[in-house]
Amino acid sequence: xxxxxxxxxxxxxxxxxxxxxxxxxxxxxxxxxxxxxxxxxxxxxxxxxxxxxxxxxxxxxxxxxxxxxxxxxxxxxxxxxxxxxxxxxxxxxxxxxxxxxxxxxxxxxxxxxxxxxxxxxxxxxxxxxxxxxxxxxxxxxxxxxxxxxxxxxxxxxxxxxxxxxxxxxxxxxxxxxxxxxxxxxxxxxxxxxxxxxxxxxxxxxxxxxxxxxxxxxxxxxxxxxxxxxxxxxxxxxxxxxxxxxxxxxxxxxxxxxxxxxxxxxxxxxxxxxxxxxxxxxxxxxxxxxxxxxxxxxxxxxxxxxxxxxxxxxxxxxxxxxxxxxxxxxxxxxxxxxxxxxxxxxxxxxxxxxxxxxxxxxxxxxxxxxxxxxxxxxxxxxxxxxxxxxxxxxxxxxxxxxxxxxxxxxxxxxxxxxxxxxxxxxxxxxxxxxxxxxxxxxxxxxxxxxxxxxxxxxxxxxxxxxxxxxxxxxxxxxxxxxxxxxxxx
Amino acid sequence: xxxxxxxxxxxxxxxxxxxxxxxxxxxxxxxxxxxxxxxxxxxxxxxxxxxxxxxxxxxxxxxxxxxxxxxxxxxxxxxxxxxxxxxxxxxxxxxxxxxxxxxxxxxxxxxxxxxxxxxxxxxxxxxxxxxxxxxxxxxxxxxxxxxxxxxxxxxxxxxxxxxxxxxxxxxxxxxxxxxxxxxxxxxxxxxxxxxxxxxxxxxxxxxxxxxxxxxxxxxxxxxxxxxxxxxxxxxxxxxxxxxxxxxxxxxxxxxxxxxxxxxxxxxxxxxxxxxxxxxxxxxxxxxxxxxxxxxxxxxxxxxxxxxxxxxxxxxxxxxxxxxxxxxxxxxxxxxxxxxxxxxxxxxxxxxxxxxxxxxxxxxxxxxxxxxxxxxxxxxxxxxxxxxxxxxxxxxxxxxxxxxxxxxxxxxxxxxxxxxxxxxxxxxxxxxxxxxxxxxxxxxxxxxxxxxxxxxxx
Numbered sequence: 006x007x008x009x010x011x012x013x014x015x016x017x018x019x020x021x022x023x024x025x026x027x028x029x030x031x032x033x034x035x036x037x038x039x040x041x042x043x044x045x046x047x048x049x050x051x052x053x054x055x056x057x058x059x060x061x062x063x064x065x066x067x068x069x070x071x072x073x074x075x076x077x078x079x080x081x082x083x084x085x086x087x088x089x090x091x092x093x094x095x096x097x098x099x100x101x102x103x104x105x106x107x108x109x110x111x112x113x114x115x116x117x118x119x120x121x122x123x124x125x126x127x128x129x130x131x132x133x134x135x136x137x138x139x140x141x142x143x144x145x146x147x148x149x150x151x152x153x154x155x156x157x158x159x160x161x162x163x164x165x166x167x168x169x170x171x172x173x174x175x176x177x178x179x180x181x182x183x184x185x186x187x188x189x190x191x192x193x194x195x196x197x198x199x200x201x202x203x204x205x206x207x208x209x210x211x212x213x214x215x216x217x218x219x220x221x222x223x224x225x226x227x228x229x230x231x232x233x234x235x236x237x238x239x240x241x242x243x244x245x246x247x248x249x250x251x252x253x254x255x256x257x258x259x260x261x262x263x264x265x266x267x268x269x270x271x272x273x274x275x276x277x278x279x280x281x282x283x284x285x286x287x288x289x290x291x292x293x294x295x296x297x298x299x300x301x302x303x304x305x306x307x308x309x310x311x312x313x314x315x316x317x318x319x320x321x322x323x324x325x326x327x328x329x330x331x332x333x334x335x336x337x338x339x340x341x342x343x344x345x346x347x348x349x350x351x352x353x354x355x356x357x358x359x360x361x362x363x364x365x366x367x368x369x370x371x372x373x374x375x376x377x378x379x380x381x382x383x384x385x386x387x388x389x390x391x392x393x394x395x396x397x398x399x400x401x402x403x404x405x406x407x408x409x410x411x412x413x414x415x416x417x418x419x420x421x422x423x424x425x426x427x428x429x430x431x432x433x434x435x436x437x438x439x440x441x442x443x444x445x446x447x448x449x450x451x452x453x454x455x456x457x458x459x460x461x462x463x464x465x466x467x468x469x470x471x472x473x474x475x476x477x478x479x480x481x482x483x484x485x486x487x488x489x490x491x492x493x
Numbered sequence: 494x495x496x497x498x499x500x501x502x503x504x505x506x507x508x509x510x511x512x513x514x515x516x517x518x519x520x521x522x523x524x525x526x527x528x529x530x531x532x533x534x535x536x537x538x539x540x541x542x543x544x545x546x547x548x549x550x551x552x553x554x555x556x557x558x559x560x561x562x563x564x565x566x567x568x569x570x571x572x573x574x575x576x577x578x579x580x581x582x583x584x585x586x587x588x589x590x591x592x593x594x595x596x597x598x599x600x601x602x603x604x605x606x607x608x609x610x611x612x613x614x615x616x617x618x619x620x621x622x623x624x625x626x627x628x629x630x631x632x633x634x635x636x637x638x639x640x641x642x643x644x645x646x647x648x649x650x651x652x653x654x655x656x657x658x659x660x661x662x663x664x665x666x667x668x669x670x671x672x673x674x675x676x677x678x679x680x681x682x683x684x685x686x687x688x689x690x691x692x693x694x695x696x697x698x699x700x701x702x703x704x705x706x707x708x709x710x711x712x713x714x715x716x717x718x719x720x721x722x723x724x725x726x727x728x729x730x731x732x733x734x735x736x737x738x739x740x741x742x743x744x745x746x747x748x749x750x751x752x753x754x755x756x757x758x759x760x761x762x763x764x765x766x767x768x769x770x771x772x773x774x775x776x777x778x779x780x781x782x783x784x785x786x787x788x789x790x791x792x793x794x795x796x797x798x799x800x801x802x803x804x805x806x807x808x809x810x811x812x813x814x815x816x817x818x819x820x821x822x823x824x825x826x827x828x829x830x831x832x833x834x835x836x837x838x839x840x841x842x843x844x845x846x847x848x849x850x851x852x853x854x855x856x857x858x859x860x861x862x863x864x865x866x867x868x869x870x871x872x873x874x875x876x877x878x879x880x881x882x883x884x885x886x887x888x889x890x891x892x893x894x895x896x897x898x899x900x901x902x903x904x905x906x907x908x909x910x911x912x913x914x915x916x917x918x919x920x921x922x923x924x925x926x927x928x929x930x931x932x933x934x935x936x937x938x939x940x941x942x943x944x945x946x947x948x949x950x
Binding site: 039048 | 592747824884
């Protein structure tokens with residue numbers, strides 16, 4: 006019987022070789038493909054299963070990972086989630102990552118090149134890979150004040166330090182709570198994500214920097230004025246400001262707000278035009294200056310250029326080659342002129358900083374798990390859109406807006422505020438977008454701010470930047486000055 | 494390893510002792526990793542465990558060397574190492590389930606079963622001094638085997654789990670009598686075949702050039718075998734039907750050396766498999782889950798969920814594994830029993846799985862070597878039957894998990910959670926130790942280097 010036993014042992018060997026091949030097929034040949042299968046939650050576990058660094062504001066971790074007893078090992082906690090959501094974004098096993106959780110991902114999860122030495126020492130110490138902590142430029146206090154001041158309005162607030170570009174507050178409403186997306190259930194996270202996506206108010210969009218851009222309305226007059234100063238105008242230069250401006254090539258005319266006249270005669274100074282936000286004056290000024298001059302002034306402020314703060318900022322837009330009536334419309338921030346709130350905050354910032362525009366940034370410092378500094382953002386100049394003299398001249402005009410113009414609601418005791426209102430028509434039957442951009446103190450600014458309230462909040466057709474947005478800006482400026490005094 | 498060499502005379506006491514030290518090291522080391530990485534850290538319970546494992550190993554070693562001095566020195570350590578790895582992985586799965594909010598204590602239960610298994614095996618080695626005595630109980634074994642197989646069908650004690658009615662409940666414990674029926678049938682087949690193999694092979698009419706056996710010679714064998722298959726089909730125990738069929742064909746072939754019967758058997762099996770797939774919906778759905786496992790419609794229906802989760806686990810283990818206690822075996826349903834191989838593949842990697850398969854291969858080849866070495870036909874058939882059934886069982890389980898064949902429910906010898914399987918497999922080891930002792934003692938008498946004489950009847 007030994008011969009058949011020997012043959013049987015060959016059969017046995019064949020069976021085992023088959024098993025070894027199939028095991029190799031699964032664990033080696035097909036391993037990557039199976040690992041990428043979206044039904045394979047292990048890949049998620051690996052990705053989500055390590056300690057992720059915190060996001061820090063004013064020394065407090067607004068986002069942090071805490072150990073939990075489930076397969077993901079750590080739960081991402083968003084303290085005050087809705088307040089910071091536009092900046093932090095979410096980190097979810099369902100829809101993935103967004104905002105800083107996305108842009109700073111490699112630092113947060115510890116895989117960034119900058120953390121190579123940290124990883125190496127972790128390897129030798131046999132400890133788990135840990136992410137770096139990301140410290141933001143935001144001020145918890147300014148952020149909170151801006152959030153509260155914006156109330157239930159749809160809109161955004163951006164505040165930055167004109168001297169450095171450090172962003173002090175970035176609020177967007179309506180917002181959402183990233184905690185709800187951080188649940189450790191893919192189906193639950195996806196369900197909540199879908200409902201946020203489907204929300205007509207788009208809570209997932211950070212209105213301060215992207216998604217939609219908005220017609221800046223009269224706030225764009227700052228750019229036109231900058232172009233005019235560059236072309237040799239002064240605040241005292243008298244310009245044409247009729248009650249009703251005939252637009253060339255068309256039968257249409259342009260009016261001022263409420264159909265009023267800008268002054269007793271058809272001629273007023275540039276300063277007066279700014280102070281009362283005279284549409285006919287700026288429309289005719291724009292046509293006199295010509296589109297290229299305005300276009301170049303706007304580009305110097307950042308229009309048309311993408312920006313990474315490190316969140317991606319949607320470039321603000323200008324019409325390509327408008328005809329004369331379109332230039333007139335564009336001169337008052339209508340037609341195809343669009344801007345993000347951050348862009349308008351940058352305009353205010355550059356004017357306040359003597360004509361020098363600092364690059365806006367959100368991340369101040371990145372520290373490795375041992376709190377050693379890995380990266381520190383150095384303030385840098387983005388452009389110089391104005392001469393110091395022109396900046397000073399514009400500052401005077403903006404102060405006039407607040408002391409006795411359309412922006413009196415932004416007046417602060419003991420602090421000279423320089424500001425500009427904006428009320429952008431959005432079409433028949435819908436309330437205008439209202440703006441206020443400002444910086445303060447006018448002589449030595451520590452904060453520049455832009456406030457946008459979509460569709461005038463609850464004031465409907467009566468809404469203007471002066472009534473709706475200026476009071477919000479005032480509160481933010483007040484808080485920022487208090488904080489900056491503390492910090493300095 | 495494709496050919497089996499003749500055994501040279503060697504007592505093997507030292508080899509067994511040193512291999513046991515390694516096996517105990519693997520057993521204790523694996524548990525230490527599990528405790529450190531997945532549990533609450535290493536504590537004094539590991540010391541208790543180490544002492545118990547070492548005591549069991551020393552006890553088994555001493556008893557085997559006293560009662561079966563020439564027994565194959567590789568069998569005991571290999572079975573020990575496999576059992577130890579299984580215990581560690583089952584404990585690890587307990588931790589994994591606990592992390593998912595499921596409170597299980599498979600590890601402790603299985604440790605107890607492992608002790609019972611080793612003690613039972615030692616009792617067999619101690620009590621059964623000569624395997625040839627078992628031949629007296631050929632028909633008793635056949636009848637007992639059938640009865641054991643049918644027990645789960647008895648109302649009151651039988652229990653159905655996941656569609657298969659193969660469990661009985663005795664004194665609050667679940668038993669799978671089929672695991673023991675496997676050994677009993679091996680004894681019956683061996684006893685019957687060794688008595689009738691000449692008449693089976695030589696007598697009978699010739700049809701189309703193939704000599705068929707006389708019905709009265711093949712009859713009892715066919716009755717028992719067909720009854721067993723019918724019972725298993727009634728119990729929806731697909732894996733066991735496949736195992737018994739293969740075991741029967743292999744033993745018949747070894748006894749009669751008739752290749753034509755093997756081909757007939759394989760052909761019959763193929764027809765049976767196709768018919769079963771069309772007739773029985775539960776078989777058809779197994780085929781579907783096997784062939785189109787990753788197909789979203791099949792996966793979403795849940796039919797291939799377990800299989801695919803197991804594949805994901807093994808894939809994430811890759812070449813070197815996540816490390817014991819570092820993977821997520823708890824995601825796979827039945828990670829402690831049916832899919833313990835996937836759990837091991839995930840945490841020990843392809844490397845670890847290959848090592849485990851190699852351990853099995855060593856056990857099976859040693860069984861076949863004992864079969865060649867032993868002189869009596871009964872002993873040969875027993876050793877072949879036990880060895881081949883282990884190989885085939887492993888093929889059915891691991892092949893099912895790695896998608897070589899459709900997934901069926903069979904236990905992985907030594908590794909999977911389950912007391913019946915643990916005890917039965919250790920008793921199989923005991924028989925193999927006994928037969929290998931006889932095989933190697935006869936070598937001791939033979940002149941060195943001379944091939945062992947074949948036992949021709």
